[in-house]
Amino acid sequence: MSTESISDRREHVRSIGVTALSALFGVGAALASAALTGDLAPAEAATDTRALALVLGAILVQFPLLNSTGIYGEDEFGGKHYLFITFMTFSFWFVVWGILLTAELHA
Numbered sequence: 308m309s310t311e312s313i314s315d316r317r318e319h320v321r322s323i324g325v326t327a328l329s330a331l332f333g334v335g336a337a338l339a340s341a342a343l344t345g346d347l348a349p350a351e352a353a354t355d356t357r358a359l360a361l362v363l364g365a366i367l368v369q370f371p372l373l374n375s376t377g378i379y380g381e382d383e384f385g386g387k388h389y390l391f392i393t394f395m396t397f398s399f400w401f402v403v404w405g406i407l408l409t410a411e412l413h414a
Contacts, residue, residue, distance in 0.1 A: 321378055324378060325373065325378065325388075325391070325392065326395060328369060328372075328373070329369065329391075329392050329395035329396045329399070330395060330396075330399050332365040332366070332368070332369055332396050332399075333362070333365065333395065333396040333397065333398065333399025333400040333403065334399055334400075334403050335365065336361045336362045336364075336365040336396070336400045336404075337362075337399065337400045337401075337402075337403035337404035337407060338403070338407075339361050340352075340355075340357075340358035340361050340362070340400070340404050340407075341404060341407040341408075343355075343357055343358060343361065344357070344358055349408040349409065352408060353408055358404065362396065362397060362400040365396055365400070366392065366393050366396045366397065369392055369396065370389070370392070373392075
């Protein structure tokens with residue numbers, strides 16, 4: 308019984324850490340996208356491919372980072388985890404950057 312609770316707690320802490328990391332990278336990519344496209348009108352900034360490259364880079368940086376920290380064992384990191392990290396990072400980037408584009412902070 309006690310080993311199950313330790314394992315469950317470890318799983319919970321790991322999932323919180325991965326979710327928080329994905330969220331931070333998504334928000335960071337959105338802020339970087341806003342800074343990169345700050346001189347463009349919102350309609351032009353929304354179609355700028357440099358912003359998409361930033362979020363793609365933010366997603367790709369997380370995979371080796373998570374593997375090197377040892378959060379996941381070699382056998383535990385699978386397709387489901389790749390999809391989760393990609394979805395969470397992209398979603399946070401999309402929402403935050405959309406808010407920044409419509410907040411009339413641009414030129």
